Amino acid sequence: MPRPLRVAIVGAGPAGIYAADALLKSEAAAAPGVSIDIFERMPAPFGLIRYGVAPDHPRIKGIITALHQVLDKPQVRLFGNVDYPNDISLDELHAFYDAVIFSTGATADRALSIPGVELDGSYGAADFVSWYDGHPDVPRTWPLEAEKVAVLGVGNVALDVARILAKTADELLPTEIPANVHDGLKANKAVEVHVFGRRGPAQAKFSPMELRELDHSPNIEVIVNPEDIDYDEGSITTRRSNKQADMVAKTLENWAIRDIGDRPHKLFLHFFESPSEILGEDGKVVGLRTERTELDGTGNVKGTGQFTT
Ligand SMILES: Cc1cc2nc3c(=O)[nH]c(=O)nc-3n(C[C@H](O)[C@H](O)[C@H](O)COP(=O)(O)OP(=O)(O)OC[C@H]3O[C@@H](n4cnc5c(N)ncnc54)[C@H](O)[C@@H]3O)c2cc1C
Structure with a gap:
């Protein structure tokens, strides 16, 4: 009697679960069908979602409902707490399955190669994000003792980190933050968060909606320096061809020309500042040195030799 196609999927993040969904909807699902086993390192599925x-992004987290429906299908089994290759080897997978899909994501940070990155008080976003999302692999407490925090990078993860640092703990109460994270954020001393980008407003990788959302908190004053609004030929081409980049640049322009209000936490978005060194004393972070950059005509930047601490 013909048996179903047996497929193993390693990693129960959205990629693995959508792969299962695609298989169930594919020709392979015709009789005798497919049988899918998903192996996941964590006790619970859904990866970085x-x-x-x-x-505070429940709309994005909401895709868990769709992913759940796939896991509920009778052809799909989920095995949590199974770490490939420590708990199950490729030979074992080959022995029991017709095909193996690896969808283990990209959970670690890319290293930042500037002096001082190893100092106490300098962290990769992946660790901080894991802390506020209650990941079991990271400690349950986080030292939020700094009054001024620098966030390096101008993408959506930088916005997430900056927003969580600048919001009050109580603003996050209606979300699913764990109690230890609420307690930790209550003790957060940060009153200024500075986000740094090497290039300009047209090159920022923010999504327009996530950027505008920064301004919705009654506790966060978003500040952009008018001198940081600059475009070259390359930037203008980017804005013309990329609607999202254009919307981001427009939002930043509007913020640069408005008066600064009196919301208690200041969130500065700096452009054309390339982090060159994290400064330390007694092994601890005490500052950041950046080099001013300028556009070179193509949308890239070059250093000006002008440094700020
Ligand atoms: C801080 C942050 C914020 C984000 N915010 C958004 C957002 O607002 N909107 C948006 O659309 N996207 C967002 N993303 C991106 C989104 O989360 C990812 O694109 C998506 O989760 C990638 O899916 P994936 O399945 O490839 O990987 P993952 O979600 O990383 O899933 C991989 C899974 O594989 C498991 N795994 C890893 N190694 C092994 C192993 N050896 N054995 C078994 N299992 C293993 C992991 O535990 C995990 O469950 C964000 C990402 C980050 C980091």
Whole structure:
């Protein structure tokens, strides 16, 4: 009697679960069908949707409902707490399955190679995000003792990190943040968060909606320096061809020309500042040195030799 196609999927993040969904909807699902086993390192599925997406983004986290429906299908089994290759080897997978799909994501940070990155008080976003999302691999407490925090990079993860640092703990109460994270954020001393980008407003990788959302908190004053609004030929081409980049640049322009209000937490978005060194004393972070950059005509930047601490 013909048996179903047996498929193993390693990693129960959205990629693995959508792969299962696609298989169930594919020709392979015709009789005798497919049987899918998903192996996941964590006790719970959904990868970075659970442990990466910020708690105040319930709309994004909502895709868990669709992923859940796939896991509920009778042809799909989920095995949590199974770490490939420590708990199950490729030979074992080959022995029992016709095909193996690896969808283990990209959970670690890319190293930043500037002096001082190893100092106490300098962290990769992946660790901080894991803390506020209650990831079991990271400690349950986080030292939020700094009054001024620098966030390096101008993408959506930088926005998440900056927003969580600048919001009050109580603003996050309606979300699913764990109690230890609420307690930790209550003790957060940060009153200024500075986000740094090497290039300009047209090159920022923010999504327009996530950027505008920064301004919705009654506790966050978003500040952009008018001198940081600059475009070259390359930037203008980018804005013409990329609607999202254009919307981001427009939002930043509007923020640069408005008066600064009196919301208690200041969130500065700096452009054309390339982090060159994290400064330390007694092994601890005490500052950041950046080099001013300028556009070179193509949308890239070059250093000007002008440094700020
Ligand atoms: C901080 C942050 C915020 C984000 N916010 C958004 C957002 O707002 N909107 C948005 O659309 N996207 C967002 N993303 C991106 C989104 O989360 C990812 O694109 C998506 O989760 C990638 O899916 P994936 O299945 O490839 O990987 P993952 O979600 O990383 O899933 C991989 C899975 O594989 C498991 N795994 C890893 N190694 C092994 C192993 N050896 N054995 C078994 N299992 C293993 C992991 O535990 C995990 O469950 C964000 C990402 C981050 C980091």
